[in-house]
Amino acid sequence: MSGNWIEVCAADEIDEEDVIRFDHDGRTFAVYRSPDDEYFATDGLCTHEHIHLADGLVMDDIIECPKHNGRFNYKTGQAKGAPVCVNLKTYPVKVEAGSVFIAVA
Amino acid sequence: MNRPMNRIIIVGAGECGARAAFGLREKGYEAEITLIGAEPHLPYERPPLSKDGLADPQDPKFVADAERYQAAGIKVLTDSSVEAIDRAAKTVRTADGRELTYDRLLLATGSRPRLLPGQPQATPLIRVLRTHADAAAIRLHLAPGKVIAIIGGGFIGLELAATARKRGADVVLLEGLPRVLSRGVPEEIATVVAERHRLEGVDIRCNVRILGIEAGEERAKIDLGDGGLLEADLVVVGIGAVPNTALAEAAGLFVDNGIAVDETLCTSDPNIFAAGDCCSFPLGHYGGRRIRLEAWRNAQDQGTLAAANLLGAAEPIASVPWFWSDQYDLTLQIAGLAEGAATTVRRDLGDGAFILFHLDASGRLISASGIGKGNAIARDIRLAEMLIAAGKRPSPQALRSTETKLKALLAA
Numbered sequence: 457m458s459g460n461w462i463e464v465c466a467a468d469e470i471d472e473e474d475v476i477r478f479d480h481d482g483r484t485f486a487v488y489r490s491p492d493d494e495y496f497a498t499d500g501l502c503t504h505e506h507i508h509l510a511d512g513l514v515m516d517d518i519i520e521c522p523k524h525n526g527r528f529n530y531k532t533g534q535a536k537g538a539p540v541c542v543n544l545k546t547y548p549v550k551v552e553a554g555s556v557f558i559a560v561a
Numbered sequence: 562m563n564r565p566m567n568r569i570i571i572v573g574a575g576e577c578g579a580r581a582a583f584g585l586r587e588k589g590y591e592a593e594i595t596l597i598g599a600e601p602h603l604p605y606e607r608p609p610l611s612k613d614g615l616a617d618p619q620d621p622k623f624v625a626d627a628e629r630y631q632a633a634g635i636k637v638l639t640d641s642s643v644e645a646i647d648r649a650a651k652t653v654r655t656a657d658g659r660e661l662t663y664d665r666l667l668l669a670t671g672s673r674p675r676l677l678p679g680q681p682q683a684t685p686l687i688r689v690l691r692t693h694a695d696a697a698a699i700r701l702h703l704a705p706g707k708v709i710a711i712i713g714g715g716f717i718g719l720e721l722a723a724t725a726r727k728r729g730a731d732v733v734l735l736e737g738l739p740r741v742l743s744r745g746v747p748e749e750i751a752t753v754v755a756e757r758h759r760l761e762g763v764d765i766r767c768n769v770r771i772l773g774i775e776a777g778e779e780r781a782k783i784d785l786g787d788g789g790l791l792e793a794d795l796v797v798v799g800i801g802a803v804p805n806t807a808l809a810e811a812a813g814l815f816v817d818n819g820i821a822v823d824e825t826l827c828t829s830d831p832n833i834f835a836a837g838d839c840c841s842f843p844l845g846h847y848g849g850r851r852i853r854l855e856a857w858r859n860a861q862d863q864g865t866l867a868a869a870n871l872l873g874a875a876e877p878i879a880s881v882p883w884f885w886s887d888q889y890d891l892t893l894q895i896a897g898l899a900e901g902a903a904t905t906v907r908r909d910l911g912d913g914a915f916i917l918f919h920l921d922a923s924g925r926l927i928s929a930s931g932i933g934k935g936n937a938i939a940r941d942i943r944l945a946e947m948l949i950a951a952g953k954r955p956s957p958q959a960l961r962s963t964e965t966k967l968k969a970l971l972a973a
Contacts, residue, residue, distance in 0.1 A: 473968075511936035513943045522939030523885075523892075525858065537587070538580055538861055539606075541625065 461550065461557040467495070470556070475519060475530070477510035480560060485547065486510045487556060488530045490517060495549045496530050497558040503535065503542035566664045567592040569871055570653055572643045572808070573669035574598025576606065577837030577860035577867075579624040581667055582635045584868025594635045595661060597653075599642040602693060603627060608857050610696040611720035612887050615703070621693040646812040648830055665832050665871045668809055668820055669864065672802035672838035672855055677712070677771070680798060686776040687796045690717055702795040705729035710783055710793035712771065714741030716886045718799035719754060723888040726761045733764040733791060735783070740767055744801075745884070747905070747917050750893060750932045757889060802855050804839045817841055819853040824877040825870045826863060834871055836863035842878055846949065847898055847927070858883045881949045890934050896946035897928035906957045914938050918945065924954040941967055 464478045470489040477500055478485045484500030486509045502509055502521040511522040519530045526540030533544040548559040569585060571578045574596050582596045598604065605621030630637050638655070645654045652660050674689035681687070688699055699721070702709060707730045711718045714736035722732045734741075741758075742751040755765055772784040774796060783791040804819040815821045815829040819841035826834045826842065837860040841853040862880040869876055885894045902919035909915045914933025921927050929945030931938035944967035948955060951971065959965040 508936065511939055513940050520943065522936040522943070525943075538583070538624070538865075541629070 460559045460561050462560055464497075464556040464558055467551050467554050467556050470495070473514050473516070475510050475512070475514050477508055478558070483560065484508065485558065485560070486519065486530070487549070487558060488514060488519065490514075490531070495551055495556050497547040497549045498528070498530050498533055498544040502526055502540065503544060504540045509544075566590075566872070568662055568664045569594050569667070570661055570663040570665075571596045571667045571669055572653065573667075573671055573805075573837070573839070574600070574604045574637060574639065575669060575671050575837070575860065576604065576624060576857060577671070577864040578667070578669035579604035580861050580864030581669060581836065581868045581871070582630075583625070583633060584865045585871065586633045586635070588868055588872055588874075590868075590872055594633075595638065596630075596635055597638045597641050597643055597655065597661075599640070600692060600694075601640045603630070603637060603639065605693060606857070607691070610693065611690055611717050612724060615690075615696045615700055615721065615724045643808060646808060646833075648812055648833070651832065663832075665834070667867050667871060668828070668833065668835040668839060669837045669860075669867075670805035670808060670820075670835075670839040672804045674798065675801040675803050677774070677798055677800065680774075684776055686779075686781040686794075687774060687798065689798050690721060691802075699795065699797060703728035703730045707731065707794040708733065708792065710735065710781070710791055710796045711799060712783075712796065713799035713801070714738075714765065714767070715744065715799055715801065716742070716884075718797070719758065719888055720886060721797060721799065722758060722763045723761070726763060727889075731764075732762070733766065733793065734758070735769045735771065735785075735791075736765065736767045737769055737771075738767065741765065745895065745899070746893070747899065747919075747930055749907075749917060750930055753913075753932050754888060754891070754893065757891060761889060802838065804841075804853060806839060809835065809839075817851065821851075824849075825875050826867050826878070827870065834867050836860075836867040844882075844898075845877060845879065846881055846952075852882075852898075854882055856882065856884050879950070881946050883946060891932060892935065892938065893930070893932045894938055894942040895928070895930040896942050897926075897949045899928035899930065902927060904957060906960045908941070908961055908963060910937055910941070910963065912937065916941055916945070918955075918957075918960045920954075920957070926953055926955060926960075944968055944971060947971055 473491040475488045486500045488496040504526045507523040512520045527536040528544045533546040604624040642656045643653045709725045711734045725732045775782045781796045806816045809820040820835040822840045838855045843849040899919040903922040904920040906918045914937035916931035919928040955970045
């Protein structure tokens with residue numbers, strides 16, 4: 457795993473309780489900063505209709521899809537009810553020297 | 562609950578009925594659920610039918626696959642319409658003669674397309690768009706060299722126009738009023754939509770009077786009086802919807818522009834609830850005004866609420882009306898109801914995207930409508946919806962300036 461850490465951005469480029477889109481090697485991810493200042497990462501597209509989740513709204517530990525309001529817990533990837541029923545894949549995240557890294561194995 | 566409740570029947574297997582069925586399980590109800598629908602399919606999503614789904618010959622996009630109903634122990638009767646409710650015996654009778662007993666009943670019977678006076682339900686050349694079957698039939702005509710005449714400049718008509726253009730058909734859109742989207746969409750936004758359609762080659766004609774439609778062997782002719790005779794390979798009528806209330810009415814339930822329910826979705830019979838397109842309900846955020854909504858999100862929200870209330874929760878309707886439409890790469894979203902607005906404030910988000918906020922005379926935010934490419938407006942509209950629900954009175958300056966984050970206004 458340690459060999460696969462990819463730098464996303466500076467830690468302060470993501471606001472608290474917010475999300476950014478991160479594209480890498482033909483894949484798209486969503487990287488989150490929680491209200492209590494922890495960082496998380498999931499697949500970037502909603503499992504319902506493949507919409508970019510980074511355009512959605514972060515509320516506590518929930519990301520809500522901008523299109524049809526499908527909700528996931530971005531810390532665990534768990535789908536939180538209609539219209540989404542397939543969980544999101546999550547990825548390990550670390551912050552080092554002021555930068556955010558994700559492991560995209 | 563006073564008595565054991567073992568049998569819940571849901572009439573209407575659309576988004577709302579399906580949502581209610583799964584919602585009952587999520588609330589811990591373990592006994593019988595029977596979901597009865599007239600269409601041959603399991604419940605599917607209708608919004609794609611006028612959008613990309615129309616261009617897709619595959620199965621409809623199901624709300625859930627058969628395994629999920631099975632796993633949840635939800636019995637689904639497709640191809641089966643309910644003909645009568647016997648409220649004294651607490652039974653429903655299906656068209657094929659089955660009699661089923663309920664302890665609680667949910668009516669999620671939806672709505673059906675409004676027809677022009679004298680229009681038959683479906684002919685090969687004059688159609689409506691509501692079901693997967695309708696979309697499949699319309700799809701056959703969406704090809705280069707074909708002329709599609711769409712009657713009605715609402716969401717369905719305009720989305721269909723965009724899909725038809727994508728597939729290369731010529732489109733003439735006929736609207737009786739002075740502009741498209743006159744119901745519920747501000748003129749500033751409707752103008753953006755109409756301009757885009759014209760740019761894409763749609764012939765939009767407003768203030769049109771239709772004197773008659775004649776379906777020939779291969780083409781239909783629309784008599785526009787002074788506007789001449791319009792020939793088309795297919796006519797699609799999209800002039801709104803009417804609630805399916807006949808079953809409720811025959812059973813003696815109170816009907817008022819839809820099956821009338823209270824703020825908990827309960828009808829005039831305490832054992833029967835109604836939800837979704839088919840019901841009219843009092844909307845607390847807007848002074849208890851009785852409205853009816855034909856919207857996907859409303860079907861979901863009310864289906865979920867009905868599940869809780871069928872089990873005795875007695876929770877009131879708390880959602881803010883929310884609609885969306887996709888045309889070309891534009892998305893339009895509306896939260897709340899703008900009627901009665903005293904002030905309108907515009908927030909520009911760049912790349913042509915903007916949101917109009919509507920405030921009432923007391924400064925309370927009552928509605929927000931926006932348009933932009935992709936998901937440009939989605940996050941702010943969602944936050945506006947939450948501001949509306951919270952009864953906030955944000956300052957017009959704060960709403961206008963993108964320097965102010967709407968999330969901050971919510972906390973204020």
